[in-house]
Amino acid sequence: MVWQKLVVASASAAIAFTPVSEFAAQAAELNYTKMYVFGDSLSDTGNIYNSAPQQFPGFYFNGRFSNEQNWVDYLAQDLRLTPSTFITQPNTSIPLPQIPNQSVNFAFGGATTDFANTFNQNAFGLQQQVGTYLNILQATSQPADPNALYIIWAGANDYLPTTSTWFTPFTTPNQSINNISLALNSLLAAGAKQIAVANLPSLGELPLTNGTPLKTSLNTLTQAHNLALQQTINSLSQSYDAKIVSLDFASLFADAVSNPGNYNFTNVTQGCLLEPSCQNPDQFLFWDTIHPTTAGHKLLAKQAYSALSTSVPEPGEELGLLLLGVLGAASIWKRKKFSSSLALVGKFESVPGKSN
Numbered sequence: 001m002v003w004q005k006l007v008v009a010s011a012s013a014a015i016a017f018t019p020v021s022e023f024a025a026q027a028a029e030l031n032y033t034k035m036y037v038f039g040d041s042l043s044d045t046g047n048i049y050n051s052a053p054q055q056f057p058g059f060y061f062n063g064r065f066s067n068e069q070n071w072v073d074y075l076a077q078d079l080r081l082t083p084s085t086f087i088t089q090p091n092t093s094i095p096l097p098q099i100p101n102q103s104v105n106f107a108f109g110g111a112t113t114d115f116a117n118t119f120n121q122n123a124f125g126l127q128q129q130v131g132t133y134l135n136i137l138q139a140t141s142q143p144a145d146p147n148a149l150y151i152i153w154a155g156a157n158d159y160l161p162t163t164s165t166w167f168t169p170f171t172t173p174n175q176s177i178n179n180i181s182l183a184l185n186s187l188l189a190a191g192a193k194q195i196a197v198a199n200l201p202s203l204g205e206l207p208l209t210n211g212t213p214l215k216t217s218l219n220t221l222t223q224a225h226n227l228a229l230q231q232t233i234n235s236l237s238q239s240y241d242a243k244i245v246s247l248d249f250a251s252l253f254a255d256a257v258s259n260p261g262n263y264n265f266t267n268v269t270q271g272c273l274l275e276p277s278c279q280n281p282d283q284f285l286f287w288d289t290i291h292p293t294t295a296g297h298k299l300l301a302k303q304a305y306s307a308l309s310t311s312v313p314e315p316g317e318e319l320g321l322l323l324l325g326v327l328g329a330a331s332i333w334k335r336k337k338f339s340s341s342l343a344l345v346g347k348f349e350s351v352p353g354k355s356n
């Protein structure tokens with residue numbers, strides 16, 4: 001699982017008496033050209049299922065690890081984008097040259113931040129997901145689309161207990177943070193300008209681990225991971241011409257567990273699948289012992305969309321900045337009278353997007 005934050009590009013633009021309506025449109029809409037998703041089972045919309053359908057439980061919805069759509073589906077709908085799974089059907093993937101030109105979900109259930117996958121030994125970890133995308137860019141001599149939205153949410157499988165015999169969970173966040181930092185650096189260096197990075201919920205509060213001897217250590221590990229992740233994001237935002245927008249899924253889940261009634265949940269400690277009385281999954285936060293119900297995923301998508309939207313200047317802010325620029329130009333014109341030219345240069349942080 002994973003719960004993390006978002007990175008979005010900031011652009012400095014020369015402004016020469018641009019109409020106010022254009023500024024308002026920029027601030028009011030989120031218009032990402034494409035959407036690329038890297039992560040694990042919380043974001044997977046069918047890659048693991050299409051890789052090995054015979055291994056996938058039938059009580060999950062269309063290759064999602066939930067009872068219906070997951071947060072990537074809901075966010076994509078809000079952004080009017082339709083990312084395809086990398087593995088489109090059994091033994092068939094998207095033709096590689098097409099990847100830079102369409103939205104793609106590379107997330108694989110079981111992915112760690114490294115190369116390992118705890119669900120299927122032959123499936124992708126985070127490094128292969130990002131590496132595949134970057135290798136195609138290099139092969140086609142293209143930069144990463146600066147107007148696309150890139151999402152990274154991974155890390156839970158690095159720490160949670162696993163039945164796999166080929167991966168040993170990490171006991172410190174050092175390797176996980178290094179892996180996420182490598183993925184972020186690679187995307188940013190390739191030209192990505194708008195990257196969403198989510199943090200982790202308290203892994204000791206999951207139905208799988210709550211009430212076990214692992215609870216305290218996993219919660220401590222989660223806190224250390226999230227702190228180091230935020231520090232990494234802050235550092236990278238200063239090193240690249242990109243703005244980091246955090247997806248604080250950890251706080252959202254903590255609040256849902258503490259105040260379930262605020263989210264119309266009646267059960268936040270058990271997976272609906274394990275309860276014979278699970279007549280209404282929307283009243284459960286968890287579908288199984290790790291993954292949220294589609295009701296939980298809707299909350300994630302709403303939080304992600306809100307984080308993206310609040311990173312865009314409000315129309316009033318754009319208008320205020322424009323008026324300040326116009327007044328400044330008028331003052332210069334008065335002092336210099338008929339100078340040969342006037343230029344207004346303003347700096348606006350604008351992120352493609354859409355409003356509700």
